[in-house]
Amino acid sequence: MSHASPKLHNAMWPGLVGKGTDEGQEPPISLEKMLDLTAAAEVDGQKFEGIDYFLFLPHTNPEASDDELKGIADLIASKGLKVGSLVAPIWPGTVGDSAMGDKAATDKFQSAVKMACRIAKIFNEHGVRDYGCIRIDSAEFGVEAWRADAKANTTKIANTFREAAKVAADAGERLAAEGEICWAGMHSWKDMLDLLEEVAMPEALGFQADLAHTYLYLMGYNAPEHALLHEGYSEAEFYAAYEKMTDKLRPWTIDFHVAQNDGQVHGAGSHDKTGKHCPADDPNGRLDIVKCSGYWLKDAAARGIQHICWDGCMFPNATLEEPKTWNTILNTMIQVRNAHGW
Template sequence: MSYSSPKLHNAMWPGLVGKGDGEGQEPPISLEKMLDLTAAANVNGQKFEGIDYFLFLPHTNPEASDDEIKKIADLIAGKGFSVGSLVAPVWPGTVGDSAMGDDAQQEKFLSAVKMACRIAKIFNNHGVRKYGVIRIDSAEFGVGKWRENPKANTARIVDTFKKAAQIAADNGERLAAEGEICWAGMHSWKDMLDVLEGVGMPNALGFQADLAHTYLYTLGYNAPEHALLKEGYSDAEFWAAYEKMTDALRPWTIDFHVAQNDGTVHGAGSHDKTGKHCRADDPNGKLDITKASGYWLKDAAARGIKHICWDGCMFPNAVLETPDTWNKILDAMIKVRDAHGW
């Protein structure tokens, strides 16, 4: 069946994340180029309807003036897109810092959330943005430091997230914490649940589920004690484990990324064991994308989800700049919407 919701978005940050001028890194891809690649995709007349957006250089200076942000809004709208979810620049090296850190680091984290809320308001008032959340994470790469005192470190993340959630609520926004094995305190499905429940502000802080990252939750990467599967598992055992995980996290899920994972982990820069996104049609892909998406999208409309987004984070530039890549991705997303939309 054909549906009009959720809207189909593409992420702009694959042009930035893992890119740079460091040794072995590929150069960033400009915002306009990413928009053009997205706009060119077409599957039987269906096109991408919007984009999700990382609020950092070189695409955006998070401290840019209102007029500069309005020009970016004009550029995006001029390509025929809406803006959905925004990624707050909470990472060390952007304008933020660790949510697990000291008071000065916490203040930098909260400052990044305030910047994201300011830009969200400009986009909202412009009219280019009518839905979506602001994505955050613990901004603490790797789990080594967290393991030195898990209870105290999780409590610190919870405290930072509570303050951030209140900032978002005061600005009419919701935060979504990205479930990813490289983020301390969020590196397993159980630890992520502990943070969400610890904050206990479901109207202001929810969960962002990504198919590539949450797949690795079931296997216990970076948290073997919370693995739901053992080596050599069957297909039936996988889906039973997947259902257990999604049943726990789905009630918190307010933002959703369609993606594929080839079962490996892939680090770039200071990331530690981060889930590797691969192409929608990768022969090594471990997920039935359409089926897996259904576990997350049950009652999605009731949780305020109005769009879904493809995440091709850390794709090589040659893949990102190949038009066929985006047609196949768009086709996969259409299948998800046809199966689980409204």
Template sequence: MSHTYPKLHNAMWPGLVGKEEGTDHPPISLDRMLELTANAEVNGQKFEGIDYFLFHPHTDPDASDDELKAIADKIAAKNLKVGSLVAPIWPGTVGDSAMGDDEARGKFVLAVEKACRIAKIFNEHGVREYGVIRIDSAAGVADWTADPEANTKKIAETFRQAAQVARDNGERLAAEGEICWAGMHSWKDMVNLLEAVDMPETVGFQADLAHTYLYLLGYNAPEHALLKEGYSDDEFWAAYKTMTDALRPWTIDFHVAQNDGSVHGTGSHDKTGRHCPADDPNGKLDIVKCAGYWLEGAADRGIKHICWDGCMFPNEMLETQQTWNTILDAMLKVRDAHGWD
């Protein structure tokens, strides 16, 4: 059955994350990512928007109002909306560790301030009508394990400060569940952090099918594993229900993705979920069925769109138009099964 919601978005950051100038996988320009997105089509259906990473080379976080309006014009000209924005909260961008000293944590909050400014310009332009601002702890798991209780408390306080900025600007923050981020590296630790922040109207969870699959297996947190290798279908769905029951009430942003059960990463994204093509024969997930667990009650939590995430695909794959048609087809199947009007 065809539904109006959730709107279907493509992420722009696969053109940036894990890409390096001077290598065989250089960054892919915003113009090219927009072109590939706008050209995707399945049975007359197209992507309706993008989710957007607010950092170089796609965007200068300190770009002028006029420069940002020009970007908004460019996106709108492709008949696309902007949804969720990724704040540049990591060391080496605008921000720094949410678990760091006062200076570092101040930079983290500053990054959220800059994201809110850009969001306001896009909102006033009209290219953005929904979505959240995405964050994570911008800190590694190894450092967190030195004092989990104190470090979770520190991250929570940083998130609260950032959330006050977001709330004052009419925005919500979604904390990305990914096994490489301190205090967010297991489903149980993610719940503990959200409860410690205790601002459910402003701070929620961003669920990604690829990353949350690894929550089940306890990568980086074996004490919270819900499955062992060689699990049965019945064991998988029981574990999936346990995880999603805990995190779904917090979920305000959602990524469709696939995972082959392995970990991968570069730089600060070390030992994280390997995103796979939507039709990867080694994919562990029934994308449509898994998405249903997260999208139950999604409209009541303010979700109006979903986004594909395929970080660290080879450039050749990203530059192939059929890749995006296959992804769009998977997105349409999710909406057909779990959408609303």
């Protein structure tokens, strides 16, 4: 059955994350090139309807003037695309710093969230954006420092997130905390749930689920004590574990990434190892994308979800620049919407 919602988005950050000028890194792909690749995809008359957008250089200067940002909004709209969720530049080396750091660090974290809210307001007033969240994480790469005092460090992150959620709420925005195994305090399904419950602001801060990253939550890659599966699992064991995890995190889920994972971790540049995103038709993919998406999209509209986004983070440039990649992804997104949309 065909549906009009959720809207189908493509992420822009695969053109940036893991790319750069260091030896061995591939160069970034420009925003306009990523927009053109997205806009060109088409399956049986259906096209991508929007993008999710990383607010950092070289795509965007988070301190750009209002006029510069309006020009970017014009560019995106000229491709027939809307803007959905935004990624705040909360990491060390961008605008922000660790959410479990000292006051100077957490002040920088809040500044990054304020910048993202300012850009969201400009895009909203322009008309290119009228739904979506602002994505954050703990901006603390790896989990070793967190483990030194897990309870206290989770409280530090929760306090930072709570203040950031107040900033977002005052701006009419919601924050979505990304579940990914490389972010301290968010690196397992149980630690993520504990953090969300400690923040305790579901109207202002929820969870951003990604199929590739949450697969590794099941396997307990950075938290063996919270593993729900072990290699050699059966299909029945997989779906029992998947249901347990999604039942815990789905009520918090306000942003959703469609993706594939082959059971491996991958890292590039300064981005620590995390779930390896694979092409939608990767023969080594561990997930039935359409079926697994359904566990996260139950009652999605009631949680305010209006779009879903494909995430191909750290795909090689040759893969990203191949039109077939995007048609295959778009076809998968259409299947997800047909099965679970409204």
